[in-house]
Amino acid sequence: MFQMSEISCQEMLIKIGFKVMNIQANNDSFSTVPDGVDDAVGVEKANWYVAIVNNRSEKVTAEKLSNEGYEAYVASQEEYRLWRNGKKKKIDRVVIPSMVFLHCTENERRSVVTLPYIYRFLTNKAGNPNKFGRPVAIIPDRQMYQLKFMLGNSNSPVEFVDRMYTKGDKVRVIRGGLCGLEGEVITSQDGKSELWIRLDILGCAKVSIDPIDIEPINNNSTLHD
Template identity: 45%
Template sequence: MQNTNHIEIKSSTAHRQWLVAYVQSCLEKKTAQRLAAMGIECYLPVQSEIRQWSDRRKRVDRLVIPMMIFVHVTPQERPLPLSLQAVSRYMVLRGESTPAVIPDEQMAQFRFMLDYSPEAVEMCSVPLAPGDAVKVIKGPLAGLEGELITVNGKSKVAVRLDMLGCAHVDIPIGFVEKKDKKEKAVR
């Protein structure tokens, strides 16, 4: 896996929140470009990977979360992305009508994982059983904090995105250390 390529547009931050917008299939990149043209900060998580066919190998960009795009907007800017035909609605919590907000810290951890992971990052929507809070101490993901999980006998570090589930990546067990409880209490 190579470092991610992502589309990101920055604008001034005045109490902006990360929201998840549902987008029509196969229109994610075009929607990100249109949001950029509107001056709206957005993040489309993609990872570059090598795909192999019977006759050739080719580097392709893979959407990590299909049919979704993250937008960083103020409450006044919320209606703007919905004006695009490809954007259907925002993700909401069950039983609520206001858009679900992704905390800035979770977005920063998720983006860090995508940018520096040499392995494929996968999303899983299955809720994880509480595990040990860990910090990566070696390798390209050093400094990443997450939760240690085991999937099919492989150690993985998971970063939770409360509204979407979690993103996880393979990592050698020797590359992580358990976080102190007092470190956890400080947060």
């Protein structure tokens, strides 16, 4: 009967994603990669961080970071504004001021924070402090996707609220530009329905929604964060 060698078994476990700690085989030591490193390819994982910048410098800062080779995003929405002369002008309104979202590794973030146009990075006040202070805040990929989708496809102005909210019914948009977007529906003080999506640490983005354009998500469905 064919018997697989010890070293080949260990290699197979590593390839299918198991973290193997200090395996001894043929006097060679195998160990898992450090935290924050992608197990599959051995490279550091990239996350979404929030850089704090001067007000009204968000777009310029994002452009500078892009020129440096980083993936930077400013939460903004294109809309038309009516001027006093009666003409309409298309503008790109910043929805979350003084913040630039940066997709990079932790080592890259440590380099970026030294740049003169970066004030600091947002921290997680709820996290356990270490010798350097509070941990840096990370925005989940799913929430970044939802934010970009809402800002890029909504026909109504999107607002940002820097606080959490009382949970509402979980819903999914079934028609219109936001079709497929999931969130929670909240009734505002004036009786209008609003679709809210959560952004960890930061708060929420919200937009007016017609109740006819949404459907409830049943208990067997999962609302992704």
